[in-house]
Amino acid sequence: MAVFGTLYGAAARGALGVPLTLASSVLVYSGALQFALVALLGAGTATLPLLLIALVLNLRHLVLGAALRSRFESGPIRRALLAFFLVDETFGFAIAAGNAAEPAAVGRSTERTLLVAGLTLYAAWLLGTLVGVLGGGLTAVESVAGAIFPVLFIGLAALAATRRSHVVRALAAAGLTAAVAIWLPGLRMLAPVIAGVLVALPGRER
Amino acid sequence: MSALVVVVIALITYASRAAAVVLLPRPSARFEAVLSRIPAAIFASLATATLLGEGGALPAAPVLGAAAGALLATPARSLLLCLIGGAIGYAAGLFL
Numbered sequence: 077m078a079v080f081g082t083l084y085g086a087a088a089r090g091a092l093g094v095p096l097t098l099a100s101s102v103l104v105y106s107g108a109l110q111f112a113l114v115a116l117l118g119a120g121t122a123t124l125p126l127l128l129i130a131l132v133l134n135l136r137h138l139v140l141g142a143a144l145r146s147r148f149e150s151g152p153i154r155r156a157l158l159a160f161f162l163v164d165e166t167f168g169f170a171i172a173a174g175n176a177a178e179p180a181a182v183g184r185s186t187e188r189t190l191l192v193a194g195l196t197l198y199a200a201w202l203l204g205t206l207v208g209v210l211g212g213g214l215t216a217v218e219s220v221a222g223a224i225f226p227v228l229f230i231g232l233a234a235l236a237a238t239r240r241s242h243v244v245r246a247l248a249a250a251g252l253t254a255a256v257a258i259w260l261p262g263l264r265m266l267a268p269v270i271a272g273v274l275v276a277l278p279g280r281e282r
Numbered sequence: 283m284s285a286l287v288v289v290v291i292a293l294i295t296y297a298s299r300a301a302a303v304v305l306l307p308r309p310s311a312r313f314e315a316v317l318s319r320i321p322a323a324i325f326a327s328l329a330t331a332t333l334l335g336e337g338g339a340l341p342a343a344p345v346l347g348a349a350a351g352a353l354l355a356t357p358a359r360s361l362l363l364c365l366i367g368g369a370i371g372y373a374a375g376l377f378l
Contacts (some may be wrong), residue, residue: 100292109295127294130291136318138306141298145302155300159296222344229328230353231356233321234357249326251330261338276317
């Protein structure tokens with residue numbers, strides 16, 4: 077997480093400036109979304125598509141949160157605090173901890189793991205961002221800047237594709253985005269949202 | 283991007299996290315299935331959008347090599363391996 081934070085800090089510094097780069101990591105704490113925003117900003121995307129990307133990319137939190145809620149035992153205030161630490165990685169840790177716990181301790185174990193993992197990864201993300209904006213990763217980032225985002229997004233797509241149908245839909249979305257980039261270049265940076273939602277809607281899971 | 287946009291994005295992100303944990307009932311199976319399909323598709327689209335330039339122009343060989351290297355590593359479903367594959371592909375592209 078600290079390594080990715082460093083890459084983010086170095087990559088975002090030019091697009092956002094140091095204060096906003098740090099503020100984005102403190103307030104948003106979502107690596108995938110933050111990388112996406114920097115990539116879109118670099119392509120000159122306007123504010124509305126940025127907000128749409130934020131909305132659509134965050135939809136997965138509804139699923140993750142719903143899966144965790146049934147395991148939580150604490151009240152709404154504590155759940156609201158824990159929710160800040162709900163990211164893909166902490167979700168995985170929390171679910172795994174709950175699965176390994178005795179039935180009577182599932183809730184406590186899930187919540188404690190979400191909190192501990194969340195705080196640890198949050199601290200690593202902030203530290204990495206700080207190192208990145210201070211120039212710690214700048215030399216490495218500058219030389220491969222054009223390759224970082226495609227590689228990162230390919231890796232995130234691979235992580236998110238848990239079924240064969242997800243892979244097929246991801247390939248379809250990539251093809252649709254390429255077609256838009258070629259024939260409707262004005263919509264190029266809005267295409268990911270449109271393509272992502274369009275390919276997700278039809279059909280049943282396989 | 284202004285500070286206000288960062289704050290709005292932070293609020294959207296937190297609201298999406300808290301909504302299900304604190305407020306919403308569990309989504310229907312159908313809606314849950316649709317939601318679960320979106321991230322991979324969006325990330326694949328973002329990869330494409332960041333690869334292609336104006337009019338679908340292809341990037342330089344090292345960037346294409348990095349993308350190819352990362353793609354080859356995707357069956358492992360590991361972000362770290364994709365990054366390593368991308369680095370190897372980037373290095374290979376430099377020699378082409």
